[in-house]
Amino acid sequence: MTTVVSDTGVGPLLRGWREQRRLSQLELALRADSSARHISFVETGRSRPSEEMVLKLAEHLDVPMRERNALLLAAGYAPRYAESPLDAPRLEALREGIERLLQGYDPYPALVVDGSYTVVAANQGIGLLLAGLPEHLLAPPLNAMRITLHPEGLAPRILNLREWRHHLLAQMERQIGLARSESLRALYEEVAAYPLPPGAEADDSPEEEPYPYFALPMRIAHDGRVLSFVSSISTFNTPMDVTVAELAIETFLPADAETVAYLQSLSD
Secondary structure, X not given: OOOOOOOOOHHHHHHHHHHHOOOOHHHHHHHOOOOHHHHHHHHHOOOOOOHHHHHHHHHHOOOOHHHHHHHHXXXXXXXXXXXXXXXXXXXXXXXXXXXXXXXXXXXXXXXXEOOOOEXXXXXXXXXXXXXXXXXXXXXXXXXXXXXXXXXXXXXXXXXXXHHHHHHHHHHHXXXXXXXXXXXXXXXXXXXXXXXXXXXXXXXXXXXXXOOOOOOOOEEEEEOOEEEEEEEEEEOOOOOOEHHHHOOEEEEEEEOOHXXXXXXXXXXX
16 A cells, blocks of 8 residues: 555645544544644644644544555655565564464464555465465465455355355455555455355345354364354554554464364374
8 A cells, every 4th residue: 555645735634534533623622632723723724733743633533654644744744654665674573573473373374464455474274274266366465355255265165154254344344444545445345346155145234143152253164174263353562664553463263172173183
């Protein structure tokens, strides 16, 4: 993803974020230790906010780091946060830490995606789930949402596809609401339009039947058995780089004893 800079100034951008967060000028002013009058002047262009004020407002509006750079540029300031390639020398410790984490999680599946769900790292457990998928889906750049929801991908193997698809699309909608990313919106529209595999129900509403698990599992057919996983997503705390801020580590925890026993048998 790239940083898009508006030529309308920082005021309309801040107003857009404030309205999206459903805050009044007074509410934002109270949070940012300012005044509603000053917020109004900033939004209408009558007052140019300081660099510190731009960052403070962005923080209270929960603006993603990439868009914070765009706000700074629109206000006439230099970007505050670097956007380093993942293979940059300064991120070597990060790469090594991620690799150790993924390897340590084997044989359970784990992967790392960027802000557009492009897979940047994965362990052998993920490879197990992807075995047998067509080459065109596995060709770089690998995209986790495409692989999961494509009718030639994992979708036909996911036994509770209706619920899992609903969960993934809702997750993307929440992310789009936070980031306002055009590339993410395009990906959402693409995967939401995928035809459902034969036999899958078209109704995306959650099923009434509860699962005997502590969280919604992904139940997937594999080699004549059913594996059940619940996913957990982790991000980096207090990142200072756009690339790092947009990384997410997703781990799949076995949801039943049968899945644990099978995966453990593969590593014996």
